[in-house]
Amino acid sequence: MxxxxxxxxxxxxxxxxxxxxxxxxxxxxxxxxxxxxxxxxxxxxxxxxxxxxxxxxxxxxxxxxxxxxxQPSVATAETLAAYAAELAPDAAGHSVETGVPHPDxxxxxxxxxxxxxxxxxxxxxxxxxxxxxxxxxxxxxxxxxxxxxxxxxxxxxxxxxxxxxxxxxxxxxxxxxxxxxxxxxxxxxxxxxxxxxxxxxxxxxxxxxxxxxxxxxxxxxxxxxxxxxxxxxxxxxxxxxxxTAVQRAALVDEQFTDTAVTRAFSGRPARGLLNDFMRRHDPAAPLGYPEVNQLTMPLRAAATAAGDPHGTNVWAGADYRSIxxxxxxxxxxxxxxxxx
Ligand SMILES: Cc1cc2nc3c(=O)[nH]c(=O)nc-3n(C[C@H](O)[C@H](O)[C@H](O)COP(=O)(O)O)c2cc1C
Incomplete structure (x- = not known):
């Protein structure tokens, strides 16, 4: 062993x-x-x-x-629908639709x-x-x-x-x-x-x-x-x-100065570079993993493909500046x- x-x-x-x-x-x-x-x-x-x-x-x-x-999810159909509606303009901006929540x-x-x-x-x-x-x-x-x-x-x-x-x-x-x-x-x-x-x-x-x-x-x-x-x-x-290239660039980009704990991307608390998606959506984001993760997946993929570090999660610990x-x-x- x-x-x-x-x-x-x-x-x-x-x-x-x-x-x-x-x-x-x-x-x-x-x-x-x-x-x-x-x-x-x-x-x-x-x-x-x-x-x-x-x-x-x-x-x-x-x-x-x-x-x-x-583990059993704490999401409800109502909170997920409300969050999907909140994310709809972001999704439209990337010409994608929010993902479909499902048990996983x-x-x-x-x-x-x-x-x-x-x-x-x-x-x-x-x-x-x-x-x-x-x-x-x-x-x-x-x-x-x-x-x-x-x-x-x-x-x-x-x-x-x-x-x-x-x-x-x-x-x-x-x-x-x-x-x-x-x-x-x-x-x-x-x-x-x-x-x-x-x-x-x-x-x-x-x-x-x-x-x-x-x-x-x-x-x-x-x-x-x-x-x-x-x-x-x-x-x-x-x-x-x-x-990813987007994450690597963001980690050394001077425009990012802080990390924060968010549930906006996945419905579970996680720490990442504080970006526009977190600022915009954290107040309304419900708890609910993995459904929230599924909802945001197409948006994150599209932002990554577009090279946009403000539209996807860049997970990083609070002391990322010394890496x-x-x-x-x-x-x-x-x-x-x-x-x-
Ligand atoms: C990008 C990223 C992805 C992570 N994914 C996992 C994971 O899949 N499973 C896990 O147990 N922890 C995961 N963690 C948390 C790490 O296990 C660990 O707790 C954390 O990285 C320690 O803090 P540090 O990032 O400041 O070193 C992840 C952390 C980061 C930064």
Missing amino acids: FDFRALRVPIVQAPMAGGPSTPELAAAVSNAGALGFLAAGYRSADALDEQIHRTRLITGEAFGVNLFVP DDAWAEKLDVLLALRPAVASFTFGSPDAETIGRLGDAEVLVTVTVTSLAEAQIALSNGAPVLVLQGPLAGGHRGTFDPAADPPSDDLDTLFGSIHHYTDAPLVAAGGLTTPAAIAHVLARGAVAAQAGTAFLLAREAGT RSGSAAEIVRHLAKEIV
């Missing part, structure tokens, strides 16, 4: 669904001595299967795979079967905790399970389900918050406070995440006792990442510089 303590470099490249995570990025990070991750979210089970095989062609090292835990569990059972068949070293989960049976089956298959938590209460649920390792995601993190309850506001405890309370509560190994974009920030969480530091935003400009471009190996070496 994989053990984080055996990593040559105690850094995890966060799974980043929607494009940035690629087999090339995961393999390059793992080849550099850290732990690379594939992101299974939004992909079919067949595509995940193919990605795991492709990653294994380019690295013999351990890597992880991340899944979204499905992100192929949960099929992807679990892929994990059980192909047995990546690590399986991480976000948006909830798998039940004890699922964690047990993965453990029996020698797949180490990690569960992302954003509060002590979530940590208690994951641990009681048998999660052997927790990933603590602080509020500065880029992308979606891993909050279990889709209707709750995500907790605002800073990463240090969250780490302190959970470290006090459990002996389970803890991976810290959220806003770790500098060597000093990485060294700090390791000094506090994290078994590894997980960084996502720091890898967005890696050569091997699948970050660098380069190869994934160079980024790992840079981030590890102050680890003692």
Whole structure:
């Protein structure tokens, strides 16, 4: 079974669904001595299967795979219809229509079967905790399970389900918050406070995440006792990442100065560069994942095709200004510089 303590470099490249995570990025990070991750979210089970095989062609090292835990949506037909009406002028501006909301569990059972068949070293989960049976089956298959938590209460649920390792995601993190309850506001405890309370509560190994974009920030969480530091935003400009040209340009564009947490794109709180879409639509945007994500999908695709960073999500953590471009190996070496 994989053990984080055996990593040559105690850094995890966060799974980043929607494009940035690629087999090339995961393999390059793992080849550099850290732990690379594939992101299974939004992909079919067949595509995940193919990605795991492709990653294994380019690295013999351990890597992880991340899944979204499905949960009942909190959307109602009325709120979705009202939001679709609000988005209609944007859609017309791009000559597209808003997407059609439909139930979608992100192929949960099929992807679990892929994990059980192909047995990546690590399986991480976000948006909830798998039940004890699922964690047990993965453990029996020698797949180490990690569960992302954003509060002590979530940590208690994951641990009681048998999660052997927790990933603590602080509020500065880029992308979606891993909050279990889709209707709750995500907790605002800073990463240090969250780490302190959970470290006090459990002996389970803890991976810290959220806003770790500098060597000093990485060294700090390791000094506090994290078994590894997980960084996502720091890898967005890696050569091997699948970050789109629009996102890459926006991340270094001086017109963007802040990030904010929004539900306007997906119906779930997520942090990204504060842009016009968020300013316009956040006040009316309902909670409701995955339906809101489905509604906005054609608009985001059209904005991306048109090179418009104000019409699509550019997920990024609050400390995105210190990220660098380069190869994934160079980024790992840079981030590890102050680890003692
Ligand atoms: C573009 C992007 C996509 C993300 N996608 C996922 C995902 O698919 N699964 C997941 O568990 N976390 C996802 N996250 C969150 C990361 O796992 C991690 O918590 C976050 O990147 C840490 O904060 P940082 O971005 O400041 O390093 C994503 C983050 C970003 C920036």
